[in-house]
Amino acid sequence: MSVSTSITSCASLPSAPSTCPPARPVPAFPPLRVGRGGDRLRRAVRRRRRAASAGLAVLAAALAVVGGTEAQASRGAAAPPEVKPPPAAVRWVSAPVRIADAATVRLLRPGNRVDVVAAERAGPPRVVAAGARVVEVPDPGKGVGDGGALVVLSVPRDTARDLVGAGAVARLAVTLC
Numbered sequence: 001m002s003v004s005t006s007i008t009s010c011a012s013l014p015s016a017p018s019t020c021p022p023a024r025p026v027p028a029f030p031p032l033r034v035g036r037g038g039d040r041l042r043r044a045v046r047r048r049r050r051a052a053s054a055g056l057a058v059l060a061a062a063l064a065v066v067g068g069t070e071a072q073a074s075r076g077a078a079a080p081p082e083v084k085p086p087p088a089a090v091r092w093v094s095a096p097v098r099i100a101d102a103a104t105v106r107l108l109r110p111g112n113r114v115d116v117v118a119a120e121r122a123g124p125p126r127v128v129a130a131g132a133r134v135v136e137v138p139d140p141g142k143g144v145g146d147g148g149a150l151v152v153l154s155v156p157r158d159t160a161r162d163l164v165g166a167g168a169v170a171r172l173a174v175t176l177c
Helices: 036-074 102-106 157-169
Strands: 092-099 113-119 126-136 149-156 171-176
Touching: 092 102, 092 157, 092 171, 102 149, 102 171, 113 157, 126 157, 149 157, 157 171
Parallel strands: none
Antiparallel strands: 092 149, 113 126, 113 171, 126 149
């Protein structure tokens, strides 16, 4: 039995009052195009799955390498050599240094590199700080006298201690690098 024969219309029943709406024509509509839209979505989902799978594979390989050494150590195999952490970073400090010759200090500019030389009365001169960076230089008219001039140098903490000690017992001079 087909669908069209099983459905009866209101107009075919002679005894029934007319309760059916009047017949209307079917409006024109563009044809439905089925196909490409759903396929794009499927391809996008597939690509995401592949990317996620590749990421998980790389993660598993990395964990296998790291976990493999621990597993060997637990089975009694020779433990891998212990890696020591790198030494602590050298801390740079600003050290004010009194240079004996004030005229030499006027030649310096921030950013210059200098070697600081200590000249003691007994013994040859020695380099106290090599390649120290000049941070600050006083104004030429201020505080420059017979006692020399202050210069602020950026040096490692250990070198700053040596500079303070040398400045207490010797006259300090600088050479531009």
